Amino acid sequence: MKIVEKEFNIQTGEETITERDETAAEKKLREKALADFATTQAEAAAKATARQALLTKLGITAEEAQLLLGGN
Numbered sequence: 001m002k003i004v005e006k007e008f009n010i011q012t013g014e015e016t017i018t019e020r021d022e023t024a025a026e027k028k029l030r031e032k033a034l035a036d037f038a039t040t041q042a043e044a045a046a047k048a049t050a051r052q053a054l055l056t057k058l059g060i061t062a063e064e065a066q067l068l069l070g071g072n
Contacts, residue, residue, distance in 0.1 A: 001027065 003026065007016045022030070055065055 001030070 001022045003020050003022050005018045005020070007018070055062060060068075
């Protein structure tokens with residue numbers, strides 16, 4: 001993956017743009033962040049599905065559940 005770095009020298013007003021390949025360490029961090037994000041998204045989806053199944057089982061809407069729980 002290409003990394004684009006932009007540097008701005010405030011004294012001269014000069015802008016320098018550099019494009020380079022990512023390092024192995026940067027690639028590892030990016031891949032870990034993507035995996036962590038996918039895990040978080042999957043957990044959130046599973047929780048939402050479980051919540052909706054419970055509401056359906058109880059026969060109430062999400063708004064009604066909020067009222068029961070004292071939410072605004």
